[in-house]
Amino acid sequence: DVKVTQSSRYLVKRTGEKVFLECVQDMDHENMFWYRQDPGLGLRLIYFSYDVKMKEKGDIPEGYSVSREKKERFSLILESASTNQTSMYLCASTTYRQGLMNTEAFFGQGTRLTVV
Amino acid sequence: KNEVEQSPQNLTAQEGEFITINCSYSVGISALHWLQQHPGGGIVSLFMLSSGKKKHGRLIATINIQEKHSSLHITASHPRDSAVYICAVNHINKLVFGAGTILRVKS
Numbered sequence: 001d002v003k004v005t006q007s008s009r010y011l012v013k014r015t016g017e018k019v020f021l022e023c024v025q026d027m028d029h030e031n032m033f034w035y036r037q038d039p040g041l042g043l044r045l046i047y048f049s050y051d052v053k054m055k056e057k058g059d060i061p062e063g064y065s066v067s068r069e070k071k072e073r074f075s076l077i078l079e080s081a082s083t084n085q086t087s088m089y090l091c092a093s094t095t096y097r098q099g100l101m102n103t104e105a106f107f108g109q110g111t112r113l114t115v116v
Numbered sequence: 117k118n119e120v121e122q123s124p125q126n127l128t129a130q131e132g133e134f135i136t137i138n139c140s141y142s143v144g145i146s147a148l149h150w151l152q153q154h155p156g157g158g159i160v161s162l163f164m165l166s167s168g169k170k171k172h173g174r175l176i177a178t179i180n181i182q183e184k185h186s187s188l189h190i191t192a193s194h195p196r197d198s199a200v201y202i203c204a205v206n207h208i209n210k211l212v213f214g215a216g217t218i219l220r221v222k223s
Contacts, residue, residue, distance in 0.1 A: 009158075031209050033211060035211075035213070042215040042216060043202070043204075048210065050209065090158075092211055094206060094211065105161070105204070105206060106161065107158075107160075108158070108159075109157075110157075112156075
């Protein structure tokens with residue numbers, strides 16, 4: 001029962017290409033996140049979204065943009081891919097149930113992007 | 117100082133040993149997650165905790181909200197447990213990750 005799906009596990013793109021990484025969740029979660037994971041640096045937040053058409057910059061937004069036209073889909077866009085964007089990209093989604101002190105969080109399997 | 121600190125950074129154990137990985141956090145949280153990532157693989161959620169203790173097979177996770185500390189225990193460790201274990205917390209609708217603990221279990 002896959003809950004967060006990332007469109008690709010492995011992707012190879014050329015420098016300068018426009019790249020779309022797609023993430024879809026089927027749990028009606030409000031919050032969605034994009035992270036990148038690099039050796040020695042751990043997981044760093046790129047962008048997140050609290051609702052449809054809303055987006056907030058994370059810690060390392062430079063070189064990226066996002067789109068959330070529908071609640072279930074959060075896309076990460078590399079406008080002009082560069083070699084320093086070679087990384088593992090992870091999508092996550094969460095919801096917070098007020099009063100129950102209970103938060104769900106689910107993670108995609110990750111997309112390993114190589115820019116050559 | 118990172119908001120989520122894990123220790124140790126690296127851990128090598130012999131098959132069968134009892135393993136403990138620690139996570140301390142300095143922010144208010146609504147939940148804490150333990151995640152597992154095998155080499156070259158995706159991230160799998162092991163536990164989500166908001167209080168107390170959870171057990172799944174040979175894995176046990178505990179959390180002490182007052183002390184802002186959580187532990188992940190692996191009993192009777194096996195080489196297939198070799199992976200990166202990551203602690204993450206929900207803080208104001210964001211997920212904040214620890215740097216991860218690289219575990220290697222030797223046979």
